[in-house]
Amino acid sequence: MSGLPFWPHQASAYSGELDRLAIAFTVLVVLLSAPVFFLMVVFAVKYRRGRAANRRHPVNQRVGLEISWAVIPFAAIVVFYVWATRLYFEQHHPPSNALEIQVVAKQWMWKFQHPGGQREINELHVPIGRPILLTLASQDVIHDLYVPALRLKQDVVPGRYTSLWFNADTVGSYRLECSQFCGADHAVMGGYVHLMSPSDYARWLEQAGIDMSLASQGAALFRTRGCSGCHGAAAAVKAPKLEGLFGHEVPLSDGTVVTADEQYIRDSILMPHAQIAAGYPDIMPTFQNVLGEDDVLKLVAYIKSLAAEPPSGPRSQP
């Protein structure tokens, strides 16, 4: 490392654009504030008490001036507001072809699960050149996944899934950190993101040593935890079918209709009494104290993988 670090690495095109925004806005900030510094010094010297100067007709009020120096800077700032808000909105709309990585944060480590079932702790290997979508879940308190080189962070909130996506373009290893205070070892809850070329990533996947894909691990849990006892084909109990559930609409017993996304599936497993599917009894037990967030993510992956029976459309009651 030569010299003093002054600026973080840019690992993606987005990082570059954000830096341009930050620098441009800093220039505006300097333009708006430099006159104050300059004039204060000039006036303090020129109009120093006892010094001869032209103090005729000092002004105490000039409404036009007041309004212009309020409105004009504000208008300039709004330009940057539009730019920054656009980037922010883009960050909330991940592209559909993203590689999905499941992330579980817990005191005080990061667990990453690739779709093929590869697991990592505190290190994340991903390819450059394609969108990566991280689904974030917390086992305990609020954490925050932060990768300075990507200029991105997102709080990981217990009780819900949050997400973060990026498309990196520079090979290398970059720090990742927890940036929401989470207790004793918050300051050491970090790791690295390893951005690799697609071929290197493929090689890494092969030797990462897994037995099953995420969805297959979920299928195994589905059996061992007894889910198939009610939701399986031969079940005696009336329970909603899960084939083709993901992404479709589910009528609830209170008359509302929700879409079965990851959050819905997670909540159905951990807080089944919160939302009851219409026409079904409220008898599903909770798995709150039985399954951790990473297990739930596997089950979600499994249920997502279950093929649809009828074509898309609102689910009909059994």
Next chain:
Amino acid sequence: MTDVPANKHANPHDIRDRGLSETPEQRASYLRAGHTLRSWFLTTDHKRIALLYLVAVTFFFFVGGIAAALIRIDLLTPQGDLLSNEGYNRAFTLHGVIMVWFFLIPSIPNTFGNFLIPLMIGAKDLAFPRLNLLGWYIYVIGGMFTLFVLVAGGVDTGWTFYTPLSSMFAHGQVVMAATAVFIVGFSSILTGLNFIVTIHKLRCPGMTWGRLPLFVWSHYATSLILVLATPVLSITLALIAAERLFGLGVFDPRLGGDPLLYQHLFWFYSHPAVYIMVLPALGVVSELIAAAARKPVFGYWFVAGSSMAIAAVGFLVWGHHMFVAGESMYAGAVFSFLSLVVAVPSAVKVYNWTATLYKGQIAIDPPFLFAASFIGLFVFGGLTGLVLAMLAIDMHVHDTYFVIAHFHYIMVGGTVSAYFGALHFWWPKMFGRTYPMVWGRIMALLIYLGFNLTFFPQFILGYLGMPRRYHVYPPEWQVWNVLSSTGASILGIAYVLPFVYLIWSLRYGPPSPPNPWGVTGLEWTVPSPPPKENFAETPVVDYPAYNYPLELEEGARG
């Protein structure tokens, strides 16, 4: 400062008597109206209560400062060698809790606001003198709870007490700390209540709203926030305690509750709270600039109105603390826009102060230097707030040292500079003694330089990606941290200096006439220090605030 005449009551036969014997004014002052402990601890005189607060906030400033010293020493090395992980967490939590609630919020309002508002409006005291004293006792009790937390192991949640960490996972004295803050909140509420009623009802004849000093306007706006926002903090802390003690959970996700609900409630108070911390300072600076320039503040109504606008819009921007917390992107967009709006009135003030200096008669005395230091640091801090308000930029620098640098520029570079500026400006009025100006100038300069050295590197560290609340960091960032800690030691020296020369002045400083600076304001029409009842006769005002002669001959001496 005009030449101070030698004390004409000094013993003329003793050349060493440099004014140590008291003037008749000093013998009749509020300081001399009763010597017993009872006359101090059961006083209802707003001026004595202001001094009680002065001592108390100074004490807590140093306790919080010691925590800051521990933090900066620990950060000298990348490993975190001084404190354990848990110890460091307790240090920064305590630093935040003490500095926010026991120093920054009460510092200017409860010392200078208490002392000066009745004098500035021509009243004999605040509207509710006994409530004023009660407020001090409540503050002290809250402070004692906090000291108890300190010795009983501390609290480790950060001053923000985020759930579910605070409600369900943290091991420290969370309930005790929440109780301490809950208690001191009532002191805030009583102060705000007192100021509002005082300013409405106790203005002397002729003192219309348009003739009030801008210091009073700022405190009025601050008081509105104090009474409306603080109760929300109280109920939020009560809910955390209920969750921790009884399992009553609305923030617990395992019960179906929402951790984000806590953040909304907490920031609904805590964002206006930062305006509680800065509005009084803005009022002080208006006074210091007008006094230094011997000229009315440019655009009086714009500056007065900007205080009210900051108070009002300040209630609408709390969500900018939650851009990456999981709130909806549309909420983020709205809060971001409003956060830009709230910067406008602050900008108006700064530009107006600069315009005030134009064609003024500027004295480069300590009050001016502190005000200039304030303006220089506040402008920078405020504009970095705009940087943070930009949504995409915040996604990078939220919860990093960038944020820490931003708020310290405003709180320390701003409020603390203004606090010391007020101290140096009104010291002669409060104690009847003047101090050596050169030391005040040195302190102002040391503060400006030390402060920038401490906190400017933190902007760089933040953008580099150093999260806040970390005492372990990559070795390549050490240089910036060492620079920052060096600056902090300079600041520490600067803050200790006034203890020497100001306390020295109490005994050896030349006595002060009523108006040592030659400035406008009702407080400068009474003796220094003022008598207990402030005014022998109720003043009648028929002139504007900052009633300086406008047209002067070229080169005229002030």
Next chain:
Amino acid sequence: MVDQPYSTAPQQREAATMGMFVFLGTEIMLFGGLFAVALGLRLAHPREFIDASLQLHVWIGAVNTAVLLTSSALVALAVHAARAHQHRATSILFNSAAVLGVVFLGLKAFEYATEYREGLLLPPVGVQRLFMDLYLVSTGLHALHVTVGAGLLAAVAAFAPRRPLLVEDTGLFWHLVDAIWVFLYPVLYLAR
């Protein structure tokens, strides 16, 4: 008759009244936080919120509402009497209002006991639990204010029925306690 730092009696009276109104404003903000939590809970889980609300004893709440409204009417009459220098009437009316406050607390205690017996107070996890937690905190905080208010009414009736400022300001506080209940009752009990 005028305390420091006031110069005239009307000035002092106006200041005291204004001070009380500002204080009431802070109480509204205090309960406002709880109302915000209730709103959030209702918007997030509307059906479960209504189900939980249906479990509450609407009639006990209704009687309590009537009790408080009556006591407020008595307090208004007492303030009127104080202005007309009818100090005995002021005392009697204030004491009666305080008694009604105690009746409110008694009914509330009975209600809590009934809920405890029915197993409603600490339901298992879920929105029902959150609702009951909110109910307990809100009504508990309100009951605390009723207790303090009733105490103040009785104290003023006993020691200071002739002091018009104290009578008026205490009356204002009691009206606020009543007003908060008037909002709390429908929000918690009548969610449909």
